[in-house]
Amino acid sequence: MNPFLLRLLLALTLLFVACDPAGTDDDDAADDDDAANDDDAADDDDATDDDDDDSAPDDDDDSTGDDDDSADDDDDSADDDDDSTDDDDDSAGDDDDVPPADVEILQVHINNVAYSFEGYYSQSLTELPTPLAPNAVPGMVGAAFPSNGYMAGCTVAPEVLGFLRCTGMQGDFGGTAIADSRSGELIFGGSTIWMGTGSLLLPTPAQMGLASDLLLTGIIPGYVNTSVVETNGLEPTSGGQLALNQALASVLVAGWIGQDDVDAYVWLQAYTLGMYVPENADWIVLLVKDSSASSSPSN
Numbered sequence: 491m492n493p494f495l496l497r498l499l500l501a502l503t504l505l506f507v508a509c510d511p512a513g514t515d516d517d518d519a520a521d522d523d524d525a526a527n528d529d530d531a532a533d534d535d536d537a538t539d540d541d542d543d544d545s546a547p548d549d550d551d552d553s554t555g556d557d558d559d560s561a562d563d564d565d566d567s568a569d570d571d572d573d574s575t576d577d578d579d580d581s582a583g584d585d586d587d588v589p590p591a592d593v594e595i596l597q598v599h600i601n602n603v604a605y606s607f608e609g610y611y612s613q614s615l616t617e618l619p620t621p622l623a624p625n626a627v628p629g630m631v632g633a634a635f636p637s638n639g640y641m642a643g644c645t646v647a648p649e650v651l652g653f654l655r656c657t658g659m660q661g662d663f664g665g666t667a668i669a670d671s672r673s674g675e676l677i678f679g680g681s682t683i684w685m686g687t688g689s690l691l692l693p694t695p696a697q698m699g700l701a702s703d704l705l706l707t708g709i710i711p712g713y714v715n716t717s718v719v720e721t722n723g724l725e726p727t728s729g730g731q732l733a734l735n736q737a738l739a740s741v742l743v744a745g746w747i748g749q750d751d752v753d754a755y756v757w758l759q760a761y762t763l764g765m766y767v768p769e770n771a772d773w774i775v776l777l778v779k780d781s782s783a784s785s786s787p788s789n
Contacts, residue, residue, distance in 0.1 A: 630676050655667075666678075714752045759773075
């Protein structure tokens with residue numbers, strides 16, 4: 491072989507060997523790079539998977555929690571509805587709790603002869619759903635005045651302005667009681683006995699207000715819608731009208747009436763039986779305010 495070619499081949503072989511290690515390193519580096527890239531990509535995939543897993547469950551769970559909260563809100567609103575139902579019940583209860591109308595009665599006692607005040611008595615009574623029946627009055631009178639049994643057989647006169655007057659038998663012993671049919675209450679009782687020993691039974695003297703409280707204004711400041719005077723034939727009814735005017739002229743009575751509608755029933759109570767003694771008799775002026783009734787003014 492030509493020596494020149496032989497040296498050329500040898501030089502190329504050496505050159506190839508010298509270059510081969512570098513090529514191998516490149517391949518390894520390339521492989522390392524590829525592996526690193528693959529690992530990084532895998533890590534990225536894992537991270538992506540983690541993010542996806544985290545976001546999906548967490549977000550879904552949170553949103554589910556929000557749904558639970560909204561459910562709670564719905565429950566709260568339901569409670570609010572229940573509360574509103576309670577409010578409705580309360581408002582309905584308010585209608586049921588409306589108190590019944592009151593009947594206010596003021597009685598003024600005036601001497602038959604001197605027309606001086608003897609005293610007064612004020613009552614505020616609860617009105618019954620059904621008015622008191624007249625036939626119930628004698629039993630009430632007998633129970634109220636057990637020591638005056640002669641009054642138990644009293645006779646009830648026709649109702650006047652809501653008042654039921656029951657007068658006992660005329661003789662040595664008798665008496666008169668007056669009940670208010672609106673409230674079912676007995677409001678007046680007086681015995682009429684021989685020799686002038688009859689007395690006021692209801693209200694008792696201790697319950698009566700002082701006569702000195704009934705100061706006069708000097709004028710008649712107001713009026714009543716309707717007035718009825720009954721004397722059992724012992725005095726003219728004009729005397730009862732004078733007694734009513736005397737009562738209406740009182741400062742206390744005028745203040746009690748105010749601007750309200752008032753009716754007046756006047757009864758002459760004689761405390762002496764047999765021979766009538768005018769000085770031993772009183773005008774019982776009953777003034778009544780009934781908030782459930784309406785009437786037109788008249789005298």
